[in-house]
Amino acid sequence: MVTKVCGWCVCNSFFWSLGDALIEVRYSVPEEMQRGSAIGNVARDLGIDVTELVRRNARVVAEGSRQFCELSTETGSLLVSERMDREELCVQSAPCVLQFQLLLENPLKVYSLLLDIQDINDNSPTFENGQIELELLESTDLGRRFPLESAHDPDIGANSVQHYQLSENEYFALEMYTQVDRNAYPELVLKKPLDRENQADHFLTLSGVDGGRPFRSGAASIHIHVLDANDNVPVFGQSVYKVSVQENSPRGTVLVKLNATDLDSGIYGEISYSFNHMPDKMRGVVEVDHVTGEVKVMVALDYEQASSHELDLQAKDGGGQSSHCKLIIDVIDVNDNSPVIVVKSTTSTVPEDASPGTMVALLHVYDLDTGTSGWVTCKISDDVPFKLVSEVKNYFMLVIDGVLDREKCPHYNITMTAVDAGTPPLFSSKTVAITITDVNDNPPIFRHSDYSIKFVENQPQGTLVIKVRAEDADEGQNARILYSLPEDAASHLSINAETGEIFTLRPFDYESSTHFHVQVMARDEGRPSFTSTCTVQIFIADQNDNAPVVLYPVQLDGYLAHDIVPRAAPADYLVTKVVVIDADAGYNAWLSYRIVKATQPNLFSIGLHCGEIRTLRPFAEGEEIKQTLIISVSDNGLESLSATATVNIIIEDGLPIIDELVAHDTDKLHGNSDLTLYLIMALAAMSSLFLVLIIGVVYMRLCRYRYMYRSTTNLPVFPPTYGPPGYSDVSCFNTLQKDDQYNSFLTTGSWKRDFRFGSDFVDLDMLNKRGTSLHVGGHSATRAKLLVPHKL
Template identity: 70%
Template sequence: MTLKKTQSAVDDLEGLDAETIVYDSNQRAEEGGGADCCDERETERLILEFHYSIPEEMEPGAVIGNMARDLGIDVSELTRRRARVVAEGTQKFCELRWETGCLLASEKMDREELCAQSPSCVLQFQLLLEDPLEIYSILLHVQDINDNSPVFENGQIELELLESTAPGKRFPLERAHDPDIAPNSVQHYSISASDYFALEMNAQVDRNAYPELVLKKPLDRESRADHFLTLSGVDGGQPSRSGAASIHIHVLDANDNIPVFKQSVYTVSARENSAPGSVLIKLNVIDLDNRIYGDVSYSFSHVPDKTRGLVLIDPVTGEVRLTGVLDYEEAASHELDVQAKDGGGQSSHCKLMIHVIDENDNAPVIVIKSNSASVPEDTSPGTMVALLHVYDLDAETSGRVTCYVSDDVPFKLVSQVKNDFMLVTDGDLDREKCYHYNITVSAVDAGTPPLFSNKTVAIMVTDINDNSPVFRHSHYRVHVAENQPVGTLLVRVRADDADEGKNAKLFYSLSEDVTAYLSIDTETGEVFSAHSFDYETFTHFHFQVMARDGGSPPFVSNCTFWVFICDQNDNAPVVLYPVELKGHTADDMVPQTAPAGYLVTKVIAVDADAGHNAWLSYEIVGATQPDLFSIGLHCGEIRTVRSFVKNDDTKLTLLVSVTDNGPETLSTTATVNIAIEDGMRVIDQLSARGTDESHVLSDLTVYLIIALVVVSSFCLVLIIAVLYMGLCKYRHVYRSPANLPVFPPTYGPPGYFDTSGFNTVRKDDELNWFLTSSSWKGDFRFGSGFVDFDMQRKTLRSGAIAQDVESFQCHTNSK
């Protein structure tokens, strides 16, 4: 063991001194007891101790030492680091003044009450500095002052002496007791002047001197039967104190033998917590006298305060029994003065020493000196969260304590100062996994059987912003009907954040490119329309919603929304042919010899809506000659019902109604002027394949059945077609019916062309596929679809298929 000792300067107040001792932690084993670290490994630790010697009974407020100067730090450092003195018990005898750095007495210290007559009286405290944590031991050596006077147990000493007592006979007297220790204890005795008696000291085995009364000359009862003396005990204090007892000597007739103990000092050992009534020892004396002079009675001449009520001596047999419970922690030994007195008044004395054997009857004590109620989850490993002091009142092996915590918590115990343990973090903390720890600190001593103690330290893990918001889906699809009013709620977006408090409070925002069309409630995530949507202007668009938490720095997450606008029937059909110019409609000519079913002309109309809303129906609602012409319900072809006769008018007018298929139908009318020309050649290809209406209906039924059968496999055809379209860069592929009328592009608005096979002109930015009842004409066509290159880069398979599926869904929803 290496020992280094240095003397530091302290205040010269009250003659106090302080010394700092630094010693190796291996000294613990030599000192006995203490607490070991939980991991049994021998580690080198330095303990810094400050020793101060102070007199007992110091007034509160008296200066013990200057801690700031002894530590070598500035006084302001004590305040900043919240320095404080921590005691083990409930009494706090000293306190630290931050303003001056002085260690002051806060209570009077009675050395006799604290340490009885122990040669050394040391009080131990800890000086605790935080930020960073430092612990120092403070040892106060309480010095005895002469504050107690010698006291005789019996203020009146009665002696009975035979007149036949020979001069030189010695009679032991009661010793005075002084709670102080040497040199303030009793140092010498004196008696009042007497012609017959003198006082001498007799040294005992334990180095304590007993006063003895020595007879100087023979007694004569007849001349003087009683003698009165004063015995005084004087201590060695400055100034000295004294105590006195009266001695009354009765001169009796001859009793020339006194009781004699076999030993001057008896020693006995007893285990603490022994059962009351147990016999510790039986004392015996020898008195050669007979009868009354030989009858001896036993008694305690002096019983210390700590021993009162614990033992009792039988006055006849001399047996010493326990009447209370011995406690090693209160007193490790008991010293008793025993007196044996015969019937003639003569007595002798001996000392009885009772040594208490320690038992493991005290569990370890865990005291929380400092505790952090909460720690942030980003706390680095090794950060102290609590300071614990562990001790055991038992001695030697039973007082050695091992301290540990369970392995399932990210904390461990570290000891740098004897009996003090720091609870530090031993891993990363995650509030989202565990926000509260009840850490059980266990202490076990080395006794047999061992005793355990537990202490629970509660630690709350506070949140930091370490989690980004998470949307419940990465992509969303929203359908909204066109022409909805501004402020219509489209969707409510929700994101979650695993953090708490302000770190989990989310604020939503939209990408800047859609702020003209949409608005969002930053707190609720509700997205509203800021613009009335028109399906005919654009059919879909996408935007991003950003969620930002309230942490510092904040975390941001995004999700993508696809908005598909559902068509409403808000556009009436528009007639493209026949064209009416300045209120006049051109005539369509038909040969006089045209057979029944001859194609005269074709009414072409378009509806800006889509899907079912754009399916048009044609009907003749007025005619100058009603039974001459018919019109195809869906194709708008006007054919002859019969051959012309001479009585038929050569100038005919038809009023055709064009109606769409919306929930609330919209319609328009077209006027067709037909002129019958004689001599005009009949074109065979314009003749009907059959005039029987049942033939048309039969074809319609057949193709409806075919559509139902083929629809399950048509998706595969579409995929192949779309791939082909991609290779062809969206070129138009179609098969045109032969010999149908061709209309100039000026007859229709730009961007429209016929893909239906029955003269329903569609916008070229819309791609729809379908079969109709007139598909027997052989029309099966693709139109160029709307190309969203941004969308192509996303996860949708193709703009065309998605467009068609969404149109179908919107139509289904509207139904």
């Protein structure tokens, strides 16, 4: 039989209003079914596909501690898993109903299953005392009734005791007496006068027969002693005593005091109280004082085991006469049971990206008490991203109620507390451990967004440049980081993908490149993966790995240019200038000049840093016309590198002397005096600043038109191989031996050691790209600008 109930559901005094209809399936089954017997096909009755049972982890859960039945996920049938004895489960109560829940997960669905346990005739009637002793006076009146012990049958309904039978005899008959509780008791009725002298003892058999098919019966022997003169029986003040007592009442609590009277005197008036029938579960729980008739509690009563008890008592006088009464004990429930929390299903690990509302645990919460003592509330702490949701009676779902972040809290111990509404309230708690698993939701983060390092050139291949480090807040594979470089850096650098160490693939050359800008990417191995980048600035430091190179005079095998000087040249006359370059930079390109060998000593000098060769004294008659100087040029590196240049000087008569090639002390003094004057004027008054500026502008304009004239034999000659195409001599004396005409850009006074350049110029590609330093006019300059031709 399948029954569906919708609306309000009542269980253990809990009222649950369900948004959806609660389907309740009821089956009627006989007790004592064999284990494995089929009760019914739940899947078919509920319209559930059998294949869904395994996928959704379907199972049957009992309300109590014993299961009794189980679900076959293969057929969908509900099977008996444990012996069901109605008399053990429900005693005399009718009906006897067991409640179960059918649970399906993903999504959660609960169905209510009710098993109505039907009684079968599996117990025979029994008498408490198999031997009934009666003592009757021979003067007993005809029709006198003597109550007898009734038979007890644990079965109910038609399977319980239906009638009694008495063995055939001529003195006694059997009749039934119905009390106010509608229980029938057998009574022995005297139908023929007794004669002790004729027959002092009578032996009868009383049989109790139930209504089962087939019927069962039980018998008791009746031994009647015929006595003289006990013609009154004890009489109870009430045929039914009804008392109420709280469960867990202490030992010795008096439930009721029985009161029976007997009009006889002496031994025939002495009354003794006793139980006529005591159920097995009540043996030792209550006792009656044989003399006083007080019924006391000896073992605490438990409302949850039975809410009421019915006991039969008798009062018997000294002559064997007895009467009977019934004692009904109603047990009052008290709040003596704490709520029970049963975890039916739980997920120990939850991904941190799980969406709110995802169920992580299913709880069954109930209280065995009734009334307000059985009302239970369940809660968890407020500081966790979870909450309890109840959609089915007695069941709570623990669901996600916020955003999970493993990096902030990787583990939760959620304590659920259930409190009843009794006085005082009782509570219980259960802790569910949930571990948050990682998902790849954090990118790698470099410790620094920019790295700068100074790295010396010429380091061997495989030299460690720098180690970058990124960190990922995730764990496991999601936190495993691989490093990589862009393709444009792959020709110079390599990186250890796991450690972030950057190595050189070949030596760096400062003269080729002074700076590298590299983007390093860190990528985790999550799905999907995240990346981040950092910038590595590598500044190449120069080493003194380039020797000076002589540009002028040109040092070619079989050819050496000659510089001509007038024989009338005074002391400190500028003869020529040695032009040298060094591809290094800074101090490594700072050049020093000295004469290591000369045809005639003490005739010429060379500027230490400018390379200008001047006369030390006027030429004397008879001195050799051709003078050869060997010049050593050294750089300023830690391990100095050097080069040598050979200068040939021809002394020629008749050449004019150019005044501007002569250094005058008066000019120096004049310059110093002008500088002193400017300093005095600046310190004297700020108001003269404008005047100083005007004087400076005028002075610069005047210097603009000062040119130096030299003969073609006195100026340096640069071979075509030392200049770019179209590069030409600007001295107007054709020292570069080119036929094309160019605008001239001439130097100012050579003693001032600078050059005057025109507005049209371009970088010398070789020097600009290599970052070399050209030592010209006594100054070291990086990426020196050379003269650029301007064709007419």
